[in-house]
Amino acid sequence: MSSVHVSPLSTYLSIFAALMVLTALTVGVAFINLGSFNPVVALGIAVVKASLVILFFMHVKYSSRLTKLTVVLSLFFVAILIFETLMDYATRGWQTIPPMLK
Amino acid sequence: MSNPIAHAAAGHGPAGHDFATADGHGHGHHPALQHHFSTMDQQREAGVLGMWVFLLTEVLFFGGLFLTYTIYRTWYYEAFAAASKSITISWGLINTAVLIGSSLTMALGVRAAQTNQRKATVNWLLATIFLGTLFLGIKVIEYADKFEHHHVPGPHFVFASEHEGAEGGAAEHAAPAAAEGGHVMTMGPDELQRTTQLFFSLYFTMTGLHALHMIVGIVILFIVAWMAHKGRFDSEYFAPVEMTGLYWHFVDIVWIFLFPLLYLVERHN
Amino acid sequence: MDTPVYPAHNYLSNGHGLKSWLLTKDHKRIAMLYLISISIFFFLGGLFAVGIRLELTTPQGDLFQPDTYNKFFTLHGVMMVFFFLIPSVPAVIGNFFIPPMIGAKDLAFPRINLLSWYIYVVGGLFALFAIVAGGVDTGWTFYTPYSSVSSSTNVTATALGVFIAGFSSILTGLNFIVTIHRMRAPGLHWFKLPLFVWAHYATSLIQVLGTPVVAITIVMIFVERAFGFGIFDPQRGGDPVLMQHLFWFYSHPAVYIMILPAMGVISEIISTFSRKRIFGYSFVAFSSLAIAVFGFIVWAHHMFVAGISVYSAMVFSFLSFSVAIPSAVKVFNWAATLHRGSLSFEAPMLYVYGFFGLFLIGGLTGLFLATLGTDIHLHDTYFVVAHFHYIMVGGAIMGYLGGLHFWWPKMIGRMYSEFWSRISAILVFVGFNLTFFPQFMLGYMGMPRRYHMYPPEFQVLNVLSSAGASVLGLGYIIPVIYFLYSIKKGAVAGNNPWGASGLEWRTQSPPLTENFVDVPTDIPEAYEYTPQVVREAKLV
Numbered sequence: 049m050s051s052v053h054v055s056p057l058s059t060y061l062s063i064f065a066a067l068m069v070l071t072a073l074t075v076g077v078a079f080i081n082l083g084s085f086n087p088v089v090a091l092g093i094a095v096v097k098a099s100l101v102i103l104f105f106m107h108v109k110y111s112s113r114l115t116k117l118t119v120v121l122s123l124f125f126v127a128i129l130i131f132e133t134l135m136d137y138a139t140r141g142w143q144t145i146p147p148m149l150k
Numbered sequence: 151m152s153n154p155i156a157h158a159a160a161g162h163g164p165a166g167h168d169f170a171t172a173d174g175h176g177h178g179h180h181p182a183l184q185h186h187f188s189t190m191d192q193q194r195e196a197g198v199l200g201m202w203v204f205l206l207t208e209v210l211f212f213g214g215l216f217l218t219y220t221i222y223r224t225w226y227y228e229a230f231a232a233a234s235k236s237i238t239i240s241w242g243l244i245n246t247a248v249l250i251g252s253s254l255t256m257a258l259g260v261r262a263a264q265t266n267q268r269k270a271t272v273n274w275l276l277a278t279i280f281l282g283t284l285f286l287g288i289k290v291i292e293y294a295d296k297f298e299h300h301h302v303p304g305p306h307f308v309f310a311s312e313h314e315g316a317e318g319g320a321a322e323h324a325a326p327a328a329a330e331g332g333h334v335m336t337m338g339p340d341e342l343q344r345t346t347q348l349f350f351s352l353y354f355t356m357t358g359l360h361a362l363h364m365i366v367g368i369v370i371l372f373i374v375a376w377m378a379h380k381g382r383f384d385s386e387y388f389a390p391v392e393m394t395g396l397y398w399h400f401v402d403i404v405w406i407f408l409f410p411l412l413y414l415v416e417r418h419n
Numbered sequence: 420m421d422t423p424v425y426p427a428h429n430y431l432s433n434g435h436g437l438k439s440w441l442l443t444k445d446h447k448r449i450a451m452l453y454l455i456s457i458s459i460f461f462f463l464g465g466l467f468a469v470g471i472r473l474e475l476t477t478p479q480g481d482l483f484q485p486d487t488y489n490k491f492f493t494l495h496g497v498m499m500v501f502f503f504l505i506p507s508v509p510a511v512i513g514n515f516f517i518p519p520m521i522g523a524k525d526l527a528f529p530r531i532n533l534l535s536w537y538i539y540v541v542g543g544l545f546a547l548f549a550i551v552a553g554g555v556d557t558g559w560t561f562y563t564p565y566s567s568v569s570s571s572t573n574v575t576a577t578a579l580g581v582f583i584a585g586f587s588s589i590l591t592g593l594n595f596i597v598t599i600h601r602m603r604a605p606g607l608h609w610f611k612l613p614l615f616v617w618a619h620y621a622t623s624l625i626q627v628l629g630t631p632v633v634a635i636t637i638v639m640i641f642v643e644r645a646f647g648f649g650i651f652d653p654q655r656g657g658d659p660v661l662m663q664h665l666f667w668f669y670s671h672p673a674v675y676i677m678i679l680p681a682m683g684v685i686s687e688i689i690s691t692f693s694r695k696r697i698f699g700y701s702f703v704a705f706s707s708l709a710i711a712v713f714g715f716i717v718w719a720h721h722m723f724v725a726g727i728s729v730y731s732a733m734v735f736s737f738l739s740f741s742v743a744i745p746s747a748v749k750v751f752n753w754a755a756t757l758h759r760g761s762l763s764f765e766a767p768m769l770y771v772y773g774f775f776g777l778f779l780i781g782g783l784t785g786l787f788l789a790t791l792g793t794d795i796h797l798h799d800t801y802f803v804v805a806h807f808h809y810i811m812v813g814g815a816i817m818g819y820l821g822g823l824h825f826w827w828p829k830m831i832g833r834m835y836s837e838f839w840s841r842i843s844a845i846l847v848f849v850g851f852n853l854t855f856f857p858q859f860m861l862g863y864m865g866m867p868r869r870y871h872m873y874p875p876e877f878q879v880l881n882v883l884s885s886a887g888a889s890v891l892g893l894g895y896i897i898p899v900i901y902f903l904y905s906i907k908k909g910a911v912a913g914n915n916p917w918g919a920s921g922l923e924w925r926t927q928s929p930p931l932t933e934n935f936v937d938v939p940t941d942i943p944e945a946y947e948y949t950p951q952v953v954r955e956a957k958l959v
Contacts, residue, residue: 052264052385054261054264054265055261057258057261060254060257060258060261061254063254064250064251064253064254067250067253068247068250071243071246071247071250071409074409074410074414075239075243075414078410078414078417078418079417079418080418081418081419082418086416086418087410087415090410090411090414091407091410093410094406094407094409094410097403097406098403098406098407101253101399101402101403101406102399102403104257105253105254105256105257105395105399105402106395106396106399106400111198112195114199114600115198115199115202118199118202118203118205118206119202119206121206121628122205122206122209122210122628123209125210125213125628125715126209126210126213126216128715128716129210129213129214129217129632129668130213130216130217130220132716132718132719132731132735133217133221133661133664133665133668134217134220134221135730135731135734136660136664136719136727136728136731137221137224137728139728139729139730139731140727140728142728142729142730143728143729185524185525185933186523186524186525186527186529186602192601192602195601196527196528196597196598196600196601196602199596199597199600199601200527200528200531200593200594200597203593203596203597203627204593206627206628207589207593207627207628207630207631208631209631210628210629210631210632211631211632211634211635212635213631213632213635214631214632214635214636214639214665214668215635215639217665218639218650218661218665221658221661222656222657222658225656225658226656229656302646303646303647303648303649303655304646304647304648305647344654344655344656345655345656347648347649347655347656348649348650348655348656348657351642351643351648351649351650352650354642354646354648355638355639355642355648355650359638
């Protein structure tokens with residue numbers, strides 16, 4: 049059945065280097081004014097870093113479909129939690145009050 | 151898949167399933183194989199799936215905090231920006247590097263266990279413990295700094311005019327806040343005093359829970375390192391090292407998100 | 420037919436004394452530990468319910484002080500929801516029967532299974548401490564800012580108890596998921612699994628996905644109370660409604676943690692007592708997963724009047740109806756299974772018939788509450804109380820009791836009194852309707868929940884309800900007596916007293932510690948009742 053995948057040393061070292069570079073990048077970018085894109089870029093870099101850790105350090109790239117599904121499932125349900133709650137917060141200002149109630 | 155079940159006979163004692171102890175039942179299979187599993191593969195896959203399901207619960211656990219953060223950051227962007235600026239960025243940066251380094255040592259520890267290198271496994275695990283402790287030590291320095299500046303939410307909380315606050319930064323703040331869909335307003339010192347507490351409440355809850363996870367991780371690492379030292383693992387059985395690794399990397403990922411969210415809000419002016 | 424013999428070697432005889440129970444890793448013994456402990460909490464929660472119904476027999480608040488009454492309904496809710504209903508079917512019946520149903524010797528993680536029971540007990544002790552120390556009055560929902568800032572009762576102890584018990588629930592769910600994925604006997608693929616196992620798989624998904632969110636909510640309430648932080652505190656700009664979002668993200672799916680396993684029980688009993696394969700097996704299987712997933716997207720229908728935006732309320736109202744679809748799929752398929760089956764009327768089946776009626780009423784009144792307009796009228800009235808009791812008591816507890824009666828001969832190896840079991844099943848059904856149907860009317864007429872006084876014109880219906888509660892209570896007490904009696908004195912049950920088809924009936928009753936002497940290899944289709952078997956059954 050499944051044999052355990054052993055990644056070469058160089059994989060771990062290059063992922064580590066990439067994570068360090070991305071950390072420096074996220075700090076550097078934070079000091080540049082990108083307007084509303086600052087948090088987007090910061091989170092984007094964080095997502096890339098997290099993906100590298102998940103795929104290579106946690107071996108998900110070489111894991112079973114079920115493991116991959118578990119990862120996706122957790123993100124999907126967090127997305128439901130965040131999306132549906134923000135749906136409420138984003139539309140709270142939309143209500144128009146009828147003139148008779150003003 | 152072969153089915154070498156050799157324990158069908160009734161009535162072995164309740165201490166029969168002894169996880170991870172090499173109590174050798176003398177049936178020719180791996181000493182770490184538990185009674186209710188058929189093969190080492192089955193046992194390992196069950197363990198890995200169990201760990202991933204546990205991490206799934208952790209993702210949702212922290213997910214609730216990130217949601218809370220998102221809402222309040224949108225509502226009180228200026229307060230979050232001002233409060234975030236009061237945090238020393240360099241400590242966070244050093245800690246990020248330390249934690250990513252510990253993830254590397256952890257990954258190398260798992261690799262050493264996979265490849266049957268007992269001594270290297272122990273050393274990499276000890277290196278991970280060292281870096282994890284270093285992270286917590288730096289965290290203590292940061293927390294002490296917060297206490298000194300009265301940045302701990304509660305009755306003694308003070309967010310004073312040490313930062314430019316409302317007057318100076320208001321104009322610049324308004325634009326990005328509006329772009330994010332937040333309320334366009336200029337916060338007076340009173341309002342900053344109130345709403346920066348939300349930031350620091352989340353700061354302490356998030357970093358506190360993260361640190362708690364690290365403390366648990368370090369305790370587990372000590373146990374696993376000791377087990378490795380005792381020669382409990384080999385290339386067929388190294389599940390405890392592997393699972394500790396998964397947990398440790400997850401804790402690292404939480405920090406990867408916490409760092410920009412807590413330390414890097416509106417650093418550009 | 421030979422007279423069955425009580426087997427000399429079984430999981431009950433494998434080790435005696437307290438230590439052999441408290442350190443056991445046998446899923447069957449752990450299930451029995453759970454059975455005892457959740458029964459204690461059911462009894463305690465029931466006592467608080469008695470207090471509530473006694474107070475409400477008269478319109479004046481003459482029996483208890485208002486704050487005492489507040490503590491009563493809070494503790495009734497906390498005990499019943501977190502310490503009885505959520506562990507009920509999974510931790511007792513699921514724990515006991517999932518391994519034998521899938522041909523395994525144990526759950527994937529026996530030690531974690533035992534750990535989950537200990538965690539449950541520790542959580543329960545926190546809750547008991549809260550009762551002894553003077554109770555808690557926030558309602559089982561712990562809404563802020565009352566729970567975080569205002570209430571001076573034992574919120575912290577109770578909330579921590581719930582938090583801790585949550586870990587027990589997570590570990591049970593995790594164990595089931597891994598067990599169902601990795602421990603199935605060779606050849607037992609997913610579509611040969613009993614629907615009970617499918618239902619528990621769906622339940623476990625909710626447990627591992629939802630419980631962490633209520634855990635973090637409790638942590639945030641805890642840091643507010645313990646450290647003076649302000650996360651939901653409106654004085655510092657926090658939003659109490661956010662706490663409700665997070666709370667109901669778990670607590671709405673939690674209802675499906677209670678009802679889905681009960682539905683699994685219903686599938687097993689129906690097929691056995693009508694001697695038929697469940698009609699539309701795969702639809703019933705997937706409807707469990709659909710309920711689990713849909714359950715996560717509808718939570719804010721608990722918050723229609725809490726200050727959420729009208730637009731999101733409309734979306735949540737619309738989504739709430741989606742849960743009705745898989746629920747209806749199940750009910751229709753069960754009804755189709757009964758059609759032209761060879762039905763019988765043993766006690767487990769009586770509970771199933773009861774479940775049908777009560778779940779139908781409970782489910783349909785849920786649609787009233789999902790409708791935005793009617794909910795604004797009915798919110799926080801006794802209509803809501805009646806609705807969720809029809810689901811959680813009429814649905815989940817009927818399923819739990821039906822399951823206990825169905826599998827008791829396997830768990831203990833002996834039969835209970837057939838006569839008294841039928842009597843108590845009927846008493847539960849009659850008593851339940853008498854208790855809760857009047858509450859629909861009271862709620863529709865506008866009686867709010869959580870008050871210890873009410874206008875005199877509501878008295879007749881309230882007295883009816885209290886009278887029904889005493890019948891219901893009797894219906895719950897009788898089984899305790901005949902179950903306990905059966906342990907020593909009951910007739911020996913034999914391997915398969917009901918002629919059921921599941922793998923768990925192939926082993927002896929009570930089972931061996933390892934469940935099977937040889938792991939079954941000739942795995943039948945689920946619910947294989949061949950015409951031959953049916954004919955024999957009709958002859959008997």
